[in-house]
Amino acid sequence: xxxxxxxxxxxxxxxxxxxxxxxxxxxxxxxxxxxxxxxxxxxxxxxxxxxxxxxxxxxxxxxxxxxxxxxxxxxxxxxxxxxxxxxxxxxxxxxxxxxxxxxxxxxxxxxxxxxxxxxxxxxxxxxxxxxxxxxxxxxxxxxxxxxxxxxxxxxxxxxxxxxxxxxxxxxxxxxxxxxxxxxxxxxxxxxxxxxxxxxxxxxxxxxxxxxxxxxxxxxxxxxxxxxxxxxxxxxxxxxxxxxxxxxxxxxxxxxxxxxxxxxxxxxxxxxxxxxxxxxxxxxxxxxxxxxxxxxxxxxxxxxxxxxxxxxxxxxxxxxxxxxxxxxxxxxxxxxxxxxxxxxxxxxxxxxxxx
Amino acid sequence: xxxxxxxxxxxxxxxxxxxxxxxxxxxxxxxxxxxxxxxxxxxxxxxxxxxxxxxxxxxxxxxxxxxxxxxxxxxxxxxxxxxxxxxxxxxxxxxxxxxxxxxxxxxxxxxxxxxxxxxxxxxxxxxxxxxxxxxxxxxxxxxxxxxxxxxxxxxxxxxxxxxxxxxxxxxxxxxxxxxxxxxxxxxxxxxxxxxxxxxxxxxxxxxxxxxxxxxxxxxxxxxxxxxxxxxxxxxxxxxxxxxxxxxx
Numbered sequence: 182x183x184x185x186x187x188x189x190x191x192x193x194x195x196x197x198x199x200x201x202x203x204x205x206x207x208x209x210x211x212x213x214x215x216x217x218x219x220x221x222x223x224x225x226x227x228x229x230x231x232x233x234x235x236x237x238x239x240x241x242x243x244x245x246x247x248x249x250x251x252x253x254x255x256x257x258x259x260x261x262x263x264x265x266x267x268x269x270x271x272x273x274x275x276x277x278x279x280x281x282x283x284x285x286x287x288x289x290x291x292x293x294x295x296x297x298x299x300x301x302x303x304x305x306x307x308x309x310x311x312x313x314x315x316x317x318x319x320x321x322x323x324x325x326x327x328x329x330x331x332x333x334x335x336x337x338x339x340x341x342x343x344x345x346x347x348x349x350x351x352x353x354x355x356x357x358x359x360x361x362x363x364x365x366x367x368x369x370x371x372x373x374x375x376x377x378x379x380x381x382x383x384x385x386x387x388x389x390x391x392x393x394x395x396x397x398x399x400x401x402x403x404x405x406x407x408x409x410x411x412x413x414x415x416x417x418x419x420x421x422x423x424x425x426x427x428x429x430x431x432x433x434x435x436x437x438x439x440x441x442x443x444x445x446x447x448x449x450x451x452x453x454x455x456x457x458x459x460x461x462x463x464x465x466x467x468x469x470x471x472x473x474x475x476x477x478x479x480x481x482x483x484x485x486x487x488x489x490x491x492x493x494x495x496x497x498x499x500x501x502x503x504x505x506x507x508x509x510x511x512x513x514x515x516x517x518x519x520x521x522x523x524x525x526x527x528x529x530x531x532x533x534x535x
Numbered sequence: 536x537x538x539x540x541x542x543x544x545x546x547x548x549x550x551x552x553x554x555x556x557x558x559x560x561x562x563x564x565x566x567x568x569x570x571x572x573x574x575x576x577x578x579x580x581x582x583x584x585x586x587x588x589x590x591x592x593x594x595x596x597x598x599x600x601x602x603x604x605x606x607x608x609x610x611x612x613x614x615x616x617x618x619x620x621x622x623x624x625x626x627x628x629x630x631x632x633x634x635x636x637x638x639x640x641x642x643x644x645x646x647x648x649x650x651x652x653x654x655x656x657x658x659x660x661x662x663x664x665x666x667x668x669x670x671x672x673x674x675x676x677x678x679x680x681x682x683x684x685x686x687x688x689x690x691x692x693x694x695x696x697x698x699x700x701x702x703x704x705x706x707x708x709x710x711x712x713x714x715x716x717x718x719x720x721x722x723x724x725x726x727x728x729x730x731x732x733x734x735x736x737x738x739x740x741x742x743x744x745x746x747x748x749x750x751x752x753x754x755x756x757x758x759x760x761x762x763x764x765x766x767x768x769x770x771x772x773x774x775x776x777x778x779x780x781x782x783x
Contacts, residue, residue, distance in 0.1 A: 224554040225557075231630065247631075250626055257556060413549070413587070428619075434722065438643075469718070472718040
């Protein structure tokens, strides 16, 4: 045993120098593989066996679980897609592609970044890993925030689903796109004024950004290894946040009666606030939220629908938990206040015009 | 040591999320949580993630930044870890379930915000009895919202399936045959129901039981409830939960 431990310590040193260790001798690698695969198989077996058991839970507890798991399962594929795109951006795209292709003037640069979502169509939960990747790749924190806020709305899937729900000519789609675009650039402009950009990040993530471990090796095999490693690292950072966000979202839904929000719906100001609270609580993806809100369109004023569609993709319980992996709590508080005020303003303008 | 704990927690959660998703996909139960249009996408992404997870066991991992956490950070992380691992355990152990009548009551059955009518009075005026017999809970409830004229319902046969949710005003005599309508995932499920008048129904079955009911609509005999039209059943059968409990 002491021998093994010593080898383990040596492994850590190597890892410091090379970023990746090759897993030691093949025998040890096989053992890890066997151990891991056995664990996964065990989980499958457990799940299959326990599915026949009946565990009597009170209705509320059971529904809390169902809602929480639903949030996780709904977000999971988008998170995975986001991590995959993030890996492509970090390891498979030439280093300076993004940085060089973008305009130099900060304002124009952010404008360009806010339409990047058209090329990288993931909804908001997938955008968090992608925005992390962009920071690692050399974008400033304010610029990646612009991307994070614009991409869930200015993106082909969201545009199509919103158009399916509300129609192309209806003002709601246009107000949503314009609102999301403007808020993203406003936030980017405000946070760009911050002198210490890394100071906006959590210590852990800032440390990861400073160490350029992710520079892709020239060998294809290295690059694959790093991709796999990066996937596990990012999934391991994002999933705990997703789980916690889902727990919070599930709990609030079981506790707060939906009707409380809906009764506020017909007042021009209250309806906007009610819709934003609903968006915050429900935490559905921007790709599908238009379908969700469509039934409310008959009772709620159009401005409040727009506020829901603009605010929800940017800030909600699940998103705050996910973004906390990357940004400091103080930054998220500021971000929430700015986005909430701006989304409410967009809603008020639409209510006034309509 | 600390980074090892954080790493293994992450890996455990990834493994649990993937295993649960794939198992639900294989047993055709993903629809308990998400709309069918996302099932294929979700399954493909889970397979890719599983492949990468297994590959990572071969590759072994790179350098984790071993910053020393403060006391509060440690406490927060440990509390978070316990909570997430409890949820992970529940995901593996607790059998999948549909939303229950508790959520139906909390979300207000047939709330006026439920969208466009699936059936209209004008559109169904000349429909045949065979057509009416195929109507779901959603179809009937959309008609019930449009007209409470007993003459419209006279002679029209109803044949519906759903679970039992007690009426809040007259729980002894009136219940709703309920279904959840889903637009994206269980999170946005809206309860839709048809009121059924059956005095002392609790003698025969309890809330949340699934029923198959045939009968006809009439003016609601219950004086306490706010429903104007109710289904008066001619036959009520207890059934097992259908494999597709939600309507889309």
